Amino acid sequence: VVRVLDGPLAQGIGASRTQYQRCEDCDEATCQVRHMMLEVRQAIAEVLDNRSLAAMRDADNDDFPAELTSQI
Numbered sequence: 001v002v003r004v005l006d007g008p009l010a011q012g013i014g015a016s017r018t019q020y021q022r023c024e025d026c027d028e029a030t031c032q033v034r035h036m037m038l039e040v041r042q043a044i045a046e047v048l049d050n051r052s053l054a055a056m057r058d059a060d061n062d063d064f065p066a067e068l069t070s071q072i
């Protein structure tokens with residue numbers, strides 16, 4: 001659902017799996033920013049791929065501020 005509504009999970013085009021674009025300013029193999037963004041993208045995917053809408057609906061939302069709970 002998130003991917004459909006918001007697009008790629010990656011925070012940068014060099015880390016995107018679906019809309020990847022090579023950065024002209026750096027060497028992909030040694031670019032630490034790209035490697036970090038790949039880790040960020042993977043962490044986001046891990047959370048989203050292992051959580052269902054039903055699980056979110058049924059979760060105990062006591063740990064969330066009220067303004068966030070109303071948006072879930």
